[in-house]
Amino acid sequence: MGRTSDAKERLMAAATELTWQKGYNAVTVDAICERAGVKKGSFYHFFESKAALAIAAMDDAWQARRPTMDAVFSADNPPLERLKKYIEILYQKQLEMSRTQGRALGCPFFSLSMESGGLEPEVWEASRRYLGRKRKYIEAAVHDAQAQGLVDVDDPEEAVEGIWTLMEGALARSRAQGDLEPLRELYDQVLRLLGVKRAVREA
Amino acid sequence: MGRTSDAKERLMAAATELTWQKGYNAVTVDAICERAGVKKGSFYHFFESKAALAIAAMDDAWQARRPTMDAVFSADNPPLERLKKYIEILYQKQLEMSRTQGRALGCPFFSLSMESGGLEPEVWEASRRYLGRKRKYIEAAVHDAQAQGLVDVDDPEEAVEGIWTLMEGALARSRAQGDLEPLRELYDQVLRLLGVKRAVREA
DNA sequence: CAATAACTTGACTAGATAGTCAACTACTAT
C-alpha cells in the first residue's frame, strides 16, 4: 500500500557512481541527492545515514555483477580460461572508464575498504565481506586448476594469496596512476605465479 | 632575521601521521593544527592550503626515508638480498603499526595517490612522483639481478611491473584488510615472478 | 472512491570547515 518510487535505487546508483569516482569521504549526502534527483528528506526516508547507503549500494552493485561472475567462473569453463576471461573483463571495464571518466577507477570495494578502515567500521566490514566473496571465485579456479594438474604450485593457498594480491594490486595501481598499464600483462604474471612454464604460456 | 620556530616541521609531521591513519579527505586543517599544537593562523603562515601541506609533508617524509632506501638498495648488496631486506623492513614497519595503531596502514604515497586522483591534481601528481622514485630502486635491483644471471625472466620490464604490483598490492591489501597476511609470503612470490626455481628459493 | 501507507518537500538546526586578518610577541642580526 501507498505510493511507489525508484528513489531508493537512484540513490544507490548515484552513491556507487560518485563514491567510485571521488572516494567515500569526498562525497557528500547533498551531492548524492543532487545526482539522484532526490531531496534530502527523501534520502533520510530510505537510509538512516550515508554509511547505511554505502552499504546498501555495495550490496546492490554486487547483486548486479554476480551473474557475470557466475558465468565467467562457471565450473563448465577450464580453470585457467576463467582467470583469463576475468582479467579480460577487468581490462575492458577499466578501458571503458578511461574513456568515460578520463582515468581508470579500480575496484570500488577495494578502494572503499582502504579508505573506510578506522573511520566507518560497518562500511569497512561490508567492503571486506564483498572482497571476500570476489576472492572465492579465484580460489575455486586455482584449486580446480591444481586438481586438474594444470599448474605447478607447492601450496595452493599461497598461490591464491599471490594471485589475489596481483589482481587487486593491479586494479589499485590502475586507479592510483590513472592508466591501464598495470593490467596489461596481468594474466601472464598470474600464470607465472601458478608455475605455468613459458612454453605452455606461449601456446 | 626574526623569530624561529619548528611549527612548520610539527605541521608536516602531524599531517603525515593523520593522513596515513585516516586518509587525506577525512583529515581537517583543524585536526592537523590541534595535533601539531599550532593555531590555524600559523598554519596559513606556513602553507597556503591543505594540499600544499600534503605535498610538503610527502617531500619531508621521503627525505626522511631516503637514507634507509639507499642503504638497503646499495649496489654493494646482492640484488636479491636487497629485495629480501626491503620486504623484511616493510613487514616490520607494518607490524609496528599493527601494534601502535591497531591495524596495518599500508604505503602512504599509494593511499594518497588512490584517493587524490580527480580531486587534487597537484597532490596526485606529487604522490605519483614519489611512487616513481620508490619504484626506481626495485627496477635497479631487478636489472642487476638479470645482469648477474640470478634470475630467469624473458622481459625484465615486465618482471618489474609484476613485482611492483605485488609489493604495492600487498601493502594496499594490508591496509584494506588491516592485517599483515598479504606481506607474509611476499618475497617468495617475488622470486616466483623472477623465475627463481624452487630449489634455489629453498636454499 | 476513500482510507491509508509510502513517499516528497522545503525549511530548519547545530556544528564543522577552510580560509582571513590585524594586532601582538619574541627572536636575530647588526
Next chain:
DNA sequence: ATAGTAGTTGACTATCTAGTCAAGTTATTG
C-alpha cells in the same frame, strides 16, 4: 640595544555538512 622580521594569536566570515521534521502529495488496495 634595538630595528626589523618571522612567527603567533584569537576572533572573525562564509560556506558546507549531516541530519530533522511537520506538513503536503500521490499511488495502491480494499
